[in-house]
Amino acid sequence: xxxxxxxxxxxxxxxxxxxxxxxxxxxxxxxxxxxxxxxxxxxxxxxxxxxxxxxxxxxxxxxxxxxxxxxxxxxxxxxxxxxxxxxxxxxxxxxxxxxxxxxxxxxxxxxxxxxxxxxxxxxxxxxxxxxxxxxxxxxxxxxxxxxxxxxxxxxxxxxxxxxxxxxxxxxxxxxxxxxxxxxxxxxxxxxxxxxxxxxxxxxxxxxxxxxxxxxxxxxxxxxxxxxxxxxxxxxxxxxxxxxxxxx
Numbered sequence: 001x002x003x004x005x006x007x008x009x010x011x012x013x014x015x016x017x018x019x020x021x022x023x024x025x026x027x028x029x030x031x032x033x034x035x036x037x038x039x040x041x042x043x044x045x046x047x048x049x050x051x052x053x054x055x056x057x058x059x060x061x062x063x064x065x066x067x068x069x070x071x072x073x074x075x076x077x078x079x080x081x082x083x084x085x086x087x088x089x090x091x092x093x094x095x096x097x098x099x100x101x102x103x104x105x106x107x108x109x110x111x112x113x114x115x116x117x118x119x120x121x122x123x124x125x126x127x128x129x130x131x132x133x134x135x136x137x138x139x140x141x142x143x144x145x146x147x148x149x150x151x152x153x154x155x156x157x158x159x160x161x162x163x164x165x166x167x168x169x170x171x172x173x174x175x176x177x178x179x180x181x182x183x184x185x186x187x188x189x190x191x192x193x194x195x196x197x198x199x200x201x202x203x204x205x206x207x208x209x210x211x212x213x214x215x216x217x218x219x220x221x222x223x224x225x226x227x228x229x230x231x232x233x234x235x236x237x238x239x240x241x242x243x244x245x246x247x
Contacts, residue, residue, distance in 0.1 A: 015150040024044040031094035038091040053120035066119035109134040114213030142185040186220040209241040
């Protein structure tokens with residue numbers, strides 16, 4: 001992952017306070033939807049890099065990353081200052097195993113995200129594989145406020161293309177909006193409101209879940225799932241959910 005190639009920013013978008021995406025032209029190797037690249041800048045005498053999931057599908061260019069600016073962080077404030085034409089480093093080869101290769105074939109695929117973890121699922125959803133393998137795909141995006149619900153045009157396009165095979169369930173933890181669930185993803189799963197809104201039930205026979213985002217969300221959801229008989233998927237012990245932790 002440390003074989004660096006030079007990239008060039010082609011576009012930047014600010015989605016909300018502290019929320020940014022960068023589109024990047026860089027000669028990276030082919031990757032699988034769900035994998036991440038490492039992005040770096042030379043700061044002083046050090047090359048500072050962090051992993052970011054790719055938002056674009058494998059056959060799409062430019063590359064795209066979606067991130068939250070951490071004001072005290074060493075890298076993200078500098079990334080959010082970049083503009084079209086600026087240079088940065090990327091790992092030449094993507095990494096990670098948070099892909100559909102590690103998902104069991106079942107009727108329903110649940111994609112649970114908090115914050116910027118949404119990006120990895122957009123890469124997956126823009127490919128044909130989930131629609132060929134699953135009867136129903138449910139994307140859950142948990143954020144604090146409605147202005148953090150990014151990529152709505154992309155999600156609307158997926159919904160239009162996939163019809164009844166796709167459900168998008170946004171949830172807001174710090175405000176109420178008509179038509180949206182209010183509460184943390186874990187609380188909504190515990191009360192049954194999440195499944196009621198999606199119109200799909202989570203159970204061991206029919207469901208596989210991918211969990212990506214805040215570590216507390218992942219920990220709490222795992223407890224709830226395992227209480228219902230679902231197990232973590234392992235290469236030699238097939239289960240019902242897979243995880244990717246952002247922080």
